[in-house]
Amino acid sequence: MSHTPTHAQARPAAQGQASIVLKLLPIVLAVFVGFLTIGLPLPVLPLHLQNTLGMNTLVVGLTVGSQFAFALLSRAWAGGLADTRGARRAVLTGLLVAAASGIAYLCSLAFTGQPSTALAVLLLGRLLLGCGESLVVTGALSWGVGLVGPQNAGKVMAWVGIAMYGAYALGAPAGMALYSAYGFAGVASATALVPLLALLIVLPVRGIAPAAARRLPFYKVLGSVWVPGLGLALCSTGFGVITAFIALLFAARHWDNAALAFTAFGLAFIGARLLFGHLPDKIGGARVALVCVLIEALGQLLIWGAEHSLAAYVGAALTGFGYSLAFPGFGVEAVRRAPPQSRGAAMGAFVAFLDISLGLTGPAAGAVATAAGVNAVYLCGAVLVLLSALVAAWLCTKKVPA
Template identity: 30%
Template sequence: MFTPAFLALSLASFVTYFSVQLLTASLPLYAVRLGASDAVLGWMAGVIAIASLVARPWVGQWLDRGGSVPALMLGILAFALSAAGYWLAASVVILLVFRSLTGLGVALFTTAGQTLTVNLTPQERRGEALSLYAVWHPVALIVGPPVGVAIAGAMGYPALFAVCIAIGLLGLSLTWPLRTLRSDSTGRRPLLFNRTVWMPGIWMAFLMVPYGANIGLLAVHAARRGLANPGMAFTAMAVGLLAILLSVGRRSDRAARTAIVVPGMLIAAFGMWATAALHGWGLLVGGALSGIGLGLAQPALLALGVDLVPPEDRGSAMATLGMFLEIGIWLGAVGGGLIARSFGTGMMFGLAGVAPAAGAILAVAFTRRSQP
């Protein structure tokens, strides 16, 4: 499984994710300086979700035609260009415009990376491979947000955006060893929406509501609740995510996928409720639980979706699951922003926990109904 291509993909992914995560906690604070309200902060994550949602079906078709590596590279370039746009933005409106470019990068980069991971590994190690590939996201999340806040505080936001651009271009250069990879194509028209994976997709949407709430408003919530560096809440989330990804990947290949998905959703729910209730350093508990829940459930859901389709439909399957993922993020970010504006961020995080809890109940009910 640990082929040179997989290792090159992993290294490029870590560097790229790090360039993106530098802005996770600092960009909402920058937007507040430009006059953004809680609702607008939710839209900053929501715009990414909408742009990615719209782009993913066509990205999936491109991948099933053999375009995984070009899509990966174009996604990294979109991240770098969006950071340049943030540098030039003088208003919240312009900031939101360039967030849509980030959303295009998400659709290209994540869908291509996951599809390449599946194509590079045997079926019996699919869950493990997706978990190990996903490890690079929390590794970047551990250091990225607090480092981004520190850079912005010490040298200003223009310096932070310049660093993001430089690191993003480094990630692009690291994809060079992947240029010789070729994906098989059947010659038929690829699917735009893969209906086979609709049920795991619905579960994915429920799971990602807390993530959207975190990306949109956790930094501001943590600052208001007395956490000196709001980026530390994301670091706690990443530590929980990393720990679980390193420990349970093979287990999802040996047990039923839903046996991993359901506990993950429930833990994600408790993470939201802890974030709603606690203050100061206690917010790290909520962040860690959110990461553990996400790390358990998301790779298992992706592996479940790929299990259901033939190899030539993997791109469309990943893209369709990604569409549901973006719907969940959009609901958590935009809906969360609207709720926070009226009732406060504490109430919003409490309500966000209801979504994965409901998803767990739905998954259990569907699994029992499907059993003979």
């Protein structure tokens, strides 16, 4: 007797899910293609800095992390642009700026005989990429929430995250292949061209009206989301030490195929989002984050103690799986605390904690690697990820009024 209404209710629910995915699809595709700009140089830039320019691990960490520092500095502007001028404009502007970063990478090759100058031009490219990434992800999240409603914020973050980390998973081995075949010039050229393809995908999509002419000051928005933001910052260190140092760990251990670690991370990340991406909206973001950061910490410990590349791949996969749902888990908590008229700024403020984390993780992990070896950074990553479990547990006790 009870089966008929259950099936009748399931059909419109499934149709609703399909409608949400269709609305988000062009934005998600544009984010995926645009974020290849970050994925392509991920395993290559540390090798180029160390092998071609002769930089030490601290400089490698600072250069890789600088992108996230520059993204952090542009978050308030990106969120304000999305709220007052429209999220579509933020995304389009970000893709053009990201393309300019590839041009800067190309220009740096003219100075390989002068490593300090080449490094300065590369840092300009990182600055442009950080600003472009800030605009694209802040605009995409705000655009998506505007299209499907704040009650589906977790799904928006899940799908945008699939696009981002899918681009990392595909971009890393593609970047290594380009590097092997054409050197850093091939990677730089692809980085300049790929965002223009994303621009073509998203240009026909109609934007949403700006949220409001008047909005809260950024520091007030920041105050409303800082606790889930702290959780995001702590759990993002696991991702940060993989992006900055997994290629160097494989090189130090004389293991091949470091790019597969990025792929393992990205595939596990995507798989978790596809299978369980509905859970933060359904059962609560803090609960999901609490379980997932424990899985992520286990992955970090596996990489730290790895005696063979296979253990490192499994550790990268567990890190990706856990981090996958920790991001929207903490993100749902941030959206629930955000003022509606400043949702773009709130998304920018929340993701700013990711920038803080990744910006600090690079140089800090570089110092740890110099002092104690590359594998030690993964023990530090595990400890910081575990601290995010305390934030998630605290959020579980704090209910936000509907």
